[in-house]
Amino acid sequence: MLDLSDYGTSDFFQILKRRHPELLATFNASDVAANAQVPEASFQPYEGTTVLAVVYNAGVVMAGDRQATEGYQVGERRIQKVYPVDRHSAIAVAGAAGPCIEMAKLFQVEVEFYEKTEGVSLSLEGQANFLSHLVRSNLGLAMQGLIVLPLFAGYDLKQQRGRIFKYDAIGGRYEENDYYAIGSGGKDARTTLKKRYTPEIERQEALAIVAEAIWDAADEDIATGGPDLIRKIFPTLYTVTEEGVAEVPETTVEELYNDLISRL
Amino acid sequence: MSTPYYVSPEQIRQDKEDFVRRGIAQAKEVVVLEYRDGLLMVAENPRKTTFKISEIYDRIALAAAGRIAEYEILRVVGIRESEIKGFRYYREDVTAKWLTNLYSQHMGAVAQAWDAKPLEIELLVCELGATDAPENSELQNNRIYHIAFDGIYSEEEKYAVIGGRATEIIEILERRYADGLEIAAALQLVTETFRTIEANAEVDYEITPQTIEVACLERTAERRKFRRLSTDEVTTLLDF
Numbered sequence: 001m002l003d004l005s006d007y008g009t010s011d012f013f014q015i016l017k018r019r020h021p022e023l024l025a026t027f028n029a030s031d032v033a034a035n036a037q038v039p040e041a042s043f044q045p046y047e048g049t050t051v052l053a054v055v056y057n058a059g060v061v062m063a064g065d066r067q068a069t070e071g072y073q074v075g076e077r078r079i080q081k082v083y084p085v086d087r088h089s090a091i092a093v094a095g096a097a098g099p100c101i102e103m104a105k106l107f108q109v110e111v112e113f114y115e116k117t118e119g120v121s122l123s124l125e126g127q128a129n130f131l132s133h134l135v136r137s138n139l140g141l142a143m144q145g146l147i148v149l150p151l152f153a154g155y156d157l158k159q160q161r162g163r164i165f166k167y168d169a170i171g172g173r174y175e176e177n178d179y180y181a182i183g184s185g186g187k188d189a190r191t192t193l194k195k196r197y198t199p200e201i202e203r204q205e206a207l208a209i210v211a212e213a214i215w216d217a218a219d220e221d222i223a224t225g226g227p228d229l230i231r232k233i234f235p236t237l238y239t240v241t242e243e244g245v246a247e248v249p250e251t252t253v254e255e256l257y258n259d260l261i262s263r264l
Numbered sequence: 265m266s267t268p269y270y271v272s273p274e275q276i277r278q279d280k281e282d283f284v285r286r287g288i289a290q291a292k293e294v295v296v297l298e299y300r301d302g303l304l305m306v307a308e309n310p311r312k313t314t315f316k317i318s319e320i321y322d323r324i325a326l327a328a329a330g331r332i333a334e335y336e337i338l339r340v341v342g343i344r345e346s347e348i349k350g351f352r353y354y355r356e357d358v359t360a361k362w363l364t365n366l367y368s369q370h371m372g373a374v375a376q377a378w379d380a381k382p383l384e385i386e387l388l389v390c391e392l393g394a395t396d397a398p399e400n401s402e403l404q405n406n407r408i409y410h411i412a413f414d415g416i417y418s419e420e421e422k423y424a425v426i427g428g429r430a431t432e433i434i435e436i437l438e439r440r441y442a443d444g445l446e447i448a449a450a451l452q453l454v455t456e457t458f459r460t461i462e463a464n465a466e467v468d469y470e471i472t473p474q475t476i477e478v479a480c481l482e483r484t485a486e487r488r489k490f491r492r493l494s495t496d497e498v499t500t501l502l503d504f
Contacts, residue, residue: 001377002345002370007337012347023352109347112488116319116343 012113013106013134024106048223049183050214051081051092053153053164053176054193056206059241060153060162061248062090063210065185065218066233067225068097077225082236084245086111089127089154090238094183096146103134103148110134124154128165128173136171151182155240162240185217185224192216203239207248210237211256227257280375280382284413287384291329292316293427295457296390296408297441299450302482302489303390303406306454308469309477317479319490321346321358323392325481329427330385330413338367338387355487360391364409364417372415386426387411392481392489406481429461436460448501451478455502473498 006015016024048069053062064081067074075097082092083104091107093100110130114122122130131152138148152165164176179197181189192213201209214235218226227234234257237248292308294316305327307316316335317327320342328335345366346358367387375382389409397403408424411417423441425433436457445453458471469475478493485491493501 001373002338002341002366004337004341006344007340012344015344016348016351020348020352023348105351109351113343113347117340119313119315119318 010114010117012110013130016106047094047096047184048221049081049094050181050185050189050217050221050224051094051151051183052179052181052186052189052193052210052213053092053151054179054197054201054206054210055162055164055177056201056203058162058203059155059239060164061203061206061210061237061239062092062151062153063214063235063237064092065214065225065235066228067223069223072222074225077228077231077233080236082238083108084238084247085127085152085154086115086121087244088121088157088240088242089124089152090240090245091131092151092153092182093148094151094186095148096141099138099141099146099148100150103138103150107131107134107150123158124156124163127154128152128163128175131165132167132171132173135167135169139170142169149182151180153240155242157242160242181213181217183217183224185214185221188220188224189213189217207237207239207252207256208259211235211253212260215257215260227254229257276378281414284382284384288330288386288413289428291386291427293425293429293433293458293461294327294329294388295423295425295433295437295454296327296388297423297437297450297454298406298443299445299447299480301447301484302392302480303408304447304450304454305388305390305479305481306451306458307477308458308471308475310475311477315477315492317477317492319479319488320363320389321350322355322487323394323481323489324358324360324363325390325479325490327388327390327426328385331383334383334385335387338370338383338385342367356394360389360407360409364389364411368411368415368417370415371411371413375414382413384413386413388420388424388426390481392483395483395489432461433457447480451498451501473502 051064053060062082066078068076068079082090084090085108091104093104111122111127131150147169150167156163164180166174166176166180179193196209215226218224234250234253237253239246294307296303296305305317309316314332318339320326326339342363350358371383374380391407393404393406408420409417410420410424423437440453455471462469473495478498480491481489482491
């Protein structure tokens with residue numbers, strides 16, 4: 001017979017923790033924290049990133065570069081750092097690539113599981129709070145250098161606006177009103193956004209400043225990849241509006257960069 | 265000392281079956297049928313938030329006739345087991361056949377347990393064929409599995425019906441169903457069928473967009489193929 005015991009919880013993370021802890025190795029903080037003498041990771045995880053989000057008049061743009069770095073080497077040129085979560089939210093991740101992707105996947109399943117079992121979507125605020133819990137559960141690994149820091153953004157259907165949430169390593173959750181960028185190139189991207197951002201900005205303008213911010217971050221930070229015009233690899237951009245999450249087509253992103261380069 | 269009474273296994277089985285049949289005989293029907301762009305699922309259900317048809321996984325939906333509360337548990341457990349499997353392996357590895365076996369085994373075990381009452385439900389596990397599979401590949405085919413209360417299941421083609429008057433509905437569909445119907449035509453066929461059987465019923469049940477529940481698994485959708493149709497959408501489709 002099927003085990004019906006955890007019928008009633010809509011928390012997928014909780015179910016995995018109880019029934020299949022082996023699937024959650026990277027998120028079982030207690031495992032690692034209890035074993036404090038584990039030596040600091042002796043290998044170099046893929047890391048280095050610029051991911052950012054910008055609120056505009058119809059919602060929010062979320063974007064990320066495509067490069068993963070392994071020490072002084074390029075580890076991966078086409079990695080994805082931005083993932084749609086549900087119809088009205090998206091997550092971007094910075095930190096050690098493996099655990100980052102795993103957290104984004106787990107978070108997406110968690111939110112979808114909630115929606116399917118309860119029959120209504122988890123509120124944006126609820127999603128942001130849950131993510132904070134996930135980040136905190138990764139604390140053990142974070143202490144050993146395998147940090148995962150997400151940036152979360154979505155369209156709040158009740159408040160009718162785009163919203164951005166950033167996190168610290170111990171799960172602190174902070175809302176940003178206009179824009180934010182994290183990762184090794186985050187500070188450089190924020191400088192560009194600070195100069196170019198205006199409230200109630202239009203979509204096209206928002207996409208342009210996002211493209212420019214990644215360009216500047218890639219210019220200053222060796223661990224951030226800019227547009228690769230030879231291989232045709234471009235940063236990923238998503239918009240989240242009342243209509244849903246949509247990826248900005250690659251041809252549009254290419255045009256954004258052609259415009260930017262022609263102005264340089 | 266009193267003599268322990270004896271009941272033959274055949275008698276126990278027969279009693280349980282009679283008990284369930286009486287329950288299911290009163291259950292309102294759910295129809296699933298293939299249309300041009302996927303699978304259409306329609307149920308007689310006037311309630312707005314208590315559903316008989318629901319999303320399980322990317323290409324899989326579950327429909328039930330009988331006791332809602334018993335169905336509800338199986339629905340949630342189905343979502344749970346599917347998500348766990350998809351998380352462990354890959355989303356495409358979650359199939360209707362696997363889920364049907366899971367339900368079948370559970371329902372069979374409950375029906376045979378000496379200290380439990382059989383589940384008073386019938387299920388339809390529906391799966392849309394893989395839209396990205398090569399053309400003419402088996403993987404493109406839709407799947408419909410019909411599971412009875414005792415876990416015995418059968419694979420259906422083109423359409424399937426559960427509920428008290430399933431046989432009557434199937435008789436009508438056998439005459440009127442055609443391949444490649446548009447969604448509006450498919451929905452009209454089901455509502456007309458419902459009207460025909462309701463005309464012979466003792467209790468009045470008017471078939472309107474407000475009294476039916478409609479959902480579909482759509483080939484044109486993104487990853488999650490399941491979609492519930494709103495009352496407005498149903499009204500528009502029926503006016504066609």
